[in-house]
Amino acid sequence: xxxxxxxxxxxSWLVIALREVSSFFFSPVAYIVMALFxxxxxxxxxxxxxxxNQASMRPFFSLLPIxxxxxxxxxTMRLFADEKRTGxxxxxxxxxxxxxxxxxxxxxxxxxxxxxxxxxxxxxPLTISLVGELDPxxxxxxxxxxxxxxxxxxxxxIFASVQTDNQIIAFVTGFVICAALVFIxxxxxxxxxxxxxxxxxxxxxxxxxxxxxxxxxxxxxxYFISLSALFLLRTIIIVDDRRNA
Amino acid sequence: xxxxxxxxxxxxxFRAVNNLSFSIEKGEIVGLLGPNGAGKTTTMRMxxxxxxxxxxxxxxxxxxxxxxxxxxxxxxGYLPESAPLYNDMLVLDYLTYAARIQGVxxxxxVLSTAKTCGxxxxxxxxxxxxxxxxxxxxxxxxxxxxxxxxxxxxxxxxGLDPNQIIEVRNLIKExxxxxxxxxxxxxxxxxxxxxxxxxxxxDGVIAADEKTSQLQVKYGHSASLRVAVGSASFAELEQRMxxxxxxxxxxxxxxxxxxxxxVLVGFRDGAEIRPGVSKAVADAGWPLYEMAMQKNTLxxxxxxxxxxxxx
Numbered sequence: 001x002x003x004x005x006x007x008x009x010x011x012s013w014l015v016i017a018l019r020e021v022s023s024f025f026f027s028p029v030a031y032i033v034m035a036l037f038x039x040x041x042x043x044x045x046x047x048x049x050x051x052x053n054q055a056s057m058r059p060f061f062s063l064l065p066i067x068x069x070x071x072x073x074x075x076t077m078r079l080f081a082d083e084k085r086t087g088x089x090x091x092x093x094x095x096x097x098x099x100x101x102x103x104x105x106x107x108x109x110x111x112x113x114x115x116x117x118x119x120x121x122x123x124x125p126l127t128i129s130l131v132g133e134l135d136p137x138x139x140x141x142x143x144x145x146x147x148x149x150x151x152x153x154x155x156x157x158i159f160a161s162v163q164t165d166n167q168i169i170a171f172v173t174g175f176v177i178c179a180a181l182v183f184i185x186x187x188x189x190x191x192x193x194x195x196x197x198x199x200x201x202x203x204x205x206x207x208x209x210x211x212x213x214x215x216x217x218x219x220x221x222x223y224f225i226s227l228s229a230l231f232l233l234r235t236i237i238i239v240d241d242r243r244n245a
Numbered sequence: 246x247x248x249x250x251x252x253x254x255x256x257x258x259f260r261a262v263n264n265l266s267f268s269i270e271k272g273e274i275v276g277l278l279g280p281n282g283a284g285k286t287t288t289m290r291m292x293x294x295x296x297x298x299x300x301x302x303x304x305x306x307x308x309x310x311x312x313x314x315x316x317x318x319x320x321x322g323y324l325p326e327s328a329p330l331y332n333d334m335l336v337l338d339y340l341t342y343a344a345r346i347q348g349v350x351x352x353x354x355v356l357s358t359a360k361t362c363g364x365x366x367x368x369x370x371x372x373x374x375x376x377x378x379x380x381x382x383x384x385x386x387x388x389x390x391x392x393x394x395x396x397x398x399x400x401x402x403x404g405l406d407p408n409q410i411i412e413v414r415n416l417i418k419e420x421x422x423x424x425x426x427x428x429x430x431x432x433x434x435x436x437x438x439x440x441x442x443x444x445x446x447x448d449g450v451i452a453a454d455e456k457t458s459q460l461q462v463k464y465g466h467s468a469s470l471r472v473a474v475g476s477a478s479f480a481e482l483e484q485r486m487x488x489x490x491x492x493x494x495x496x497x498x499x500x501x502x503x504x505x506x507x508v509l510v511g512f513r514d515g516a517e518i519r520p521g522v523s524k525a526v527a528d529a530g531w532p533l534y535e536m537a538m539q540k541n542t543l544x545x546x547x548x549x550x551x552x553x554x555x556x
Contacts, residue, residue: 023331094323095318
């Protein structure tokens with residue numbers, strides 16, 4: 001018997017990302033999360049869709065930040081917490097990889113999983129376009145923005161996961177940070193005027209609102225990229241700090 | 246090959262390893278020995294780069310992990326304690342995953358390593374379904390599949406049944422002919438069987454660092470004499486024994502039979518005390534029940550060194 005397996009050279013982060021993706025879809029958790037996500041978005045979206053009487057995906061995209069704040073930390077909670085709990089962290093970090101390979105691999109894997117999570121929701125715009133005129137540009141922009149929002153929340157979730165070996169704690173930490181980022185702009189009226197501008201800028205909700213409306217502004221994308229970079233860099237520093245591990 | 250220089254590791258305020266220094270030459274098989282909590286695993290974790298020392302340096306072939314993380318780590322094959330593995334993967338997938346990260350492109354080498362470790366029949370099984378022995382073998386195959394120069398094995402035979410232990414030992418012996426190997430264990434016969442050299446650690450410091458064959462000669466008496474007599478108290482017996490020329494120590498020994506007193510007599514190396522002892526017993530008029538030479542094992546040396554260190 002002869003095996004034919006392609007093990008040609010790939011960068012380490014990609015090998016780690018592929019393992020994470022296959023491990024995610026190997027477990028039943030992936031399908032529970034996806035089914036739940038579809039059920040909730042489907043219900044919340046279509047229950048208001050006919051009231052608006054508009055061929056628009058805006059109600060869907062407006063829901064997304066808070067749903068992502070819940071679902072994405074649930075997807076990323078195991079990434080480091082589980083490796084720490086089972087001891088495989090020791091195996092992973094003694095392989096010829098750096099903290100950057102590990103964190104970027106897990107991040108890339110999460111982004112792919114989030115894309116797969118969003119994929120079935122494409123049925124909504126397809127259905128709507130059957131009954132009304134939908135602007136494809138706005139929808140495409142919304143989906144691209146959603147992926148950026150999801151990536152930023154995945155970075156937050158990974159950061160939460162590296163703090164602990166308990167998945168529940170990782171989930172709650174990730175959820176609290178993401179929810180805070182979503183809701184800050186709802187509380188702006190309560191804040192002193194001097195800091196409103198600052199908090200409005202760091203609010204994920206405010207930035208995603210533009211995207212949900214169909215306005216693609218580079219500043220919003222820069223915000224999501226910065227948010228991802230901030231949490232990923234912090235995570236890399238924690239993973240690479242073997243002195244206090 | 247491996248240079249550990251004045252390495253100290255703190256966990257918070259707890260000092261796990263204290264100013265440890267040793268160096269291991271290419272091709273040596275070194276046993277790292279010590280009671281639980283002595284700092285064996287911490288030392289291995291620092292060599293493999295999982296932990297960084299609080300102070301001191303560790304060089305692998307002249308480089309530290311910080312200088313060249315990928316290159317130095319690629320030289321090492323590591324089996325952590327209790328072989329943690331990804332339970333959701335198949336054995337084959339797990340090994341090819343590791344091979345990819347190690348940059349091994351020759352799949353046949355990976356498969357022959359799996360074969361050497363006796364994994365051919367379980368390649369398509371989930372790692373989570375495997376028994377303890379097979380998990381350990383997957384861990385070993387994983388550690389060796391990139392043909393590393395250095396193997397670091399943390400308690401490679403713990404949790405295995407006697408047959409598996411022998412298999413794994415033979416495997417290590419075979420691989421150890423070409424590689425530098427560090428094994429941690431608290432199974433002493435294993436050290437005598439496998440290792441050229443033993444480093445005994447106790448409370449984070451080195452208690453002994455010797456060739457395996459030299460250890461017994463250098464530390465503790467290589468033999469002691471067990472003597473059991475009737476109708477004498479321990480104090481009386483001790484006094485008589487101490488008077489014999491060449492005797493260095495007398496310790497009370499256990500004996501099951503009632504009315505008898507037994508002692509373990511330690512003596513100067515090379516001294517012949519048996520005629521003197523028998524004469525002393527006869528002079529005192531005690532009936533002699535037992536007189537036997539006991540060769541001290543590595544276990545006695547180990548006890549001496551590690552319990553001494555704890556005081």
